[in-house]
Amino acid sequence: xxxxxxxxxxxxxxxxxxxxxxxxxxxxxxxxxxxxxxxxxxxxxxxxxxxxxxxxxxxxxxxxxxxxxxxxxxxxxxxxxxxxxxxxxxxxxxxxxxxxxxxxxxxxxxxxxxxxxxxxxxxxxxxxxxxxxxxxxxxxxxxxxxxxxxxxxxxxxxxxxxxxxxxxxxxxxxxxxxxxxxxxxxxxxxxxxxxxxxxxxxxxxxxxxxxxxxxxxxxxxxxxxxxxxxxxxxxxxxxxxxxxxxxxxxxxxxxxxxxxxxxxxxxxxxxxxxxxxxxxxxxxxxxxxxxxxxxxxxxxxxxxxxxxxxxxxxxxxxxxx
Numbered sequence: 001x002x003x004x005x006x007x008x009x010x011x012x013x014x015x016x017x018x019x020x021x022x023x024x025x026x027x028x029x030x031x032x033x034x035x036x037x038x039x040x041x042x043x044x045x046x047x048x049x050x051x052x053x054x055x056x057x058x059x060x061x062x063x064x065x066x067x068x069x070x071x072x073x074x075x076x077x078x079x080x081x082x083x084x085x086x087x088x089x090x091x092x093x094x095x096x097x098x099x100x101x102x103x104x105x106x107x108x109x110x111x112x113x114x115x116x117x118x119x120x121x122x123x124x125x126x127x128x129x130x131x132x133x134x135x136x137x138x139x140x141x142x143x144x145x146x147x148x149x150x151x152x153x154x155x156x157x158x159x160x161x162x163x164x165x166x167x168x169x170x171x172x173x174x175x176x177x178x179x180x181x182x183x184x185x186x187x188x189x190x191x192x193x194x195x196x197x198x199x200x201x202x203x204x205x206x207x208x209x210x211x212x213x214x215x216x217x218x219x220x221x222x223x224x225x226x227x228x229x230x231x232x233x234x235x236x237x238x239x240x241x242x243x244x245x246x247x248x249x250x251x252x253x254x255x256x257x258x259x260x261x262x263x264x265x266x267x268x269x270x271x272x273x274x275x276x277x278x279x280x281x282x283x284x285x286x287x288x289x290x291x292x293x294x295x296x297x298x299x300x301x302x303x304x305x306x307x308x309x310x311x312x313x314x315x316x317x318x319x320x321x
Contacts (some may be wrong), residue, residue, distance in 0.1 A: 037083035039187055039210050041240070041319040042107065044089075044099040045073030046286045046312075047295065048246050049125025051094060054290035062290060072295065073099055073315060074125040075219050075287040077242065078114075079208055080107055080318075081184060088116035088183060090206055090217050096129030106316065117145045117170075118189060120219060122154055122201035130161060133169045142171045146181065148191065149174060151201035177204065186211040187321075194218060195226040197261075210321020213239035219287035220244055222261045224271060231271065235279050240319050243268060245285030245294060245312075248301055252291040265294065269308055280309035284317075 052072035053062040065072055074093035081087060085108060093099065104111045119127050133140040147155065152174045155161040164170045175181060181189045188209045196203035205218035216238045224231050235241055246262040263271075265285060272280055285305065288294050293301040294312050305312055 038212070039079060039081050039083075039184075039321045041208065041215055041321065042078045042080050042087075042103070043286075043313050043315060043317040043319075044076040044078055044102060045093060045095060046288055046315060047072050047074050047125075048287055048289040048292075049074060049093075049123055050290070051125070052290045052295065057290055059290075061295060071098075071315065077217055078103060079183070079187065079189075079321075081115075081187065082107065084184070085112060086115040087112070088118060088189070089114040090118050090208075091120055091126040091219070092117050092129035093125050094128055096132050102316070113140060113143060115144065116183060117143060118191075118206055119145065119147050119151060120205070120217075121196060121198070121203040122151055123197075123220065126219075127151075127155075127161075130155075130164060130170065134160065134164050135167060135169070138169075140169050142168055144173055145170045146173045146175050146189075148176065148202045148204055150198070154200050177202075192229070194221045196220050196222050207238070208321070213319075213321045215240040215242065215319065215321065217242045218244060220246075221263060224263050224268070231268075232275065235272070235275070235282055239282060240284060241282050242284050242286045242313055244287050245292065246287055246289050248292050248294060252289070265292075265305070269305070269310060272310075273308075277309050281311065284311045284313040286313040 051074050053065040064070055073095040076089060076091045076093050076099060079088040079090070087103065087107070100111070100113075130145070132138055133143060145155075152172055155172060156165055165172055175191055177191050177193045179191060181191075183189065190207040190209070191204040192207055194203050194205050203220060205216060205221075208215045208217060214237070216234060219242065221227060221244050244262055245265045245268075248265045250264055272283065285294060293299040294305060296302060297312070297314065302312060
């Protein structure tokens with residue numbers, strides 16, 4: 001599938017040149033013309049685990065979400081193989097019902113369950129959607145769920161997740177870091193360890209390799225300095241990088257941020273500031289807390305991120321592989 005990508009920052013530069021002001025025309029960073037059936041990544045959500053509207057939140061962005069003025073879903077992506085009418089999910093969220101509907105409505109025009117699920121770690125936004133495959137809800141049969149060893153034990157030995165295994169709603173498949181997991185001859189996934197708060201499981205990023213391009217899905221990490229891999233080096237080897245953007249700055253929440261460490265977006269942009277534009281353009285910030293103004297495509301902070309050459313993942317975006 002040949003897709004023509006038009007980036008937000010390119011659109012912004014065009015508008016500045018033409019009329020001297022910035023108008024955000026598209027909420028998507030990519031516009032596609034589809035003429036075959038090559039695999040692609042489909043963004044199903046970009047919000048931190050607790051979602052939007054967020055519990056206890058009375059700010060405008062939450063009230064608007066309650067009033068359904070704007071839909072926001074918890075961070076997840078799908079690897080779509082339209083040729084074979086299959087897809088793989090990366091993280092299964094509390095918004096799984098709506099996200100599967102997106103896939104049905106926008107991609108396949110029929111209801112298809114995932115061929116594979118890959119789970120990054122055992123924090124609530126990344127695996128709890130599994131409950132909807134169980135007896136009380138869908139009652140699915142044998143959905144393959146790929147998990148690392150500690151996550152395998154956590155699901156197998158703790159209810160209600162263990163019942164999904166016992167009833168055959170899901171089929172757990174234990175994987176290991178650096179495994180090259182073949183989905184199809186031209187599609188593979190490699191789990192990569194990242195440092196994070198590993199209370200119940202290890203934490204993984206996933207390298208997704210397609211026939212022509214490679215993507216990094218890394219929604220959660222403590223700090224880049226703790227990672228054994230250089231982010232700058234990683235960017236040299238991928239075409240898209242979906243990176244942790246939980247907090248823009250450390251003053252947007254009223255809790256001790258040391259308890260919930262993440263690389264601040266301003267830190268990540270500073271780390272990558274000396275890279276050429278084509279490298280910055282690979283970055284798509286994802287997994288934003290409800291306090292992060294980057295969730296609003298028309299905010300000054302969103303415009304600032306784009307102006308610096310980076311991108312922000314938005315619901316419904318597609319990325320050719």
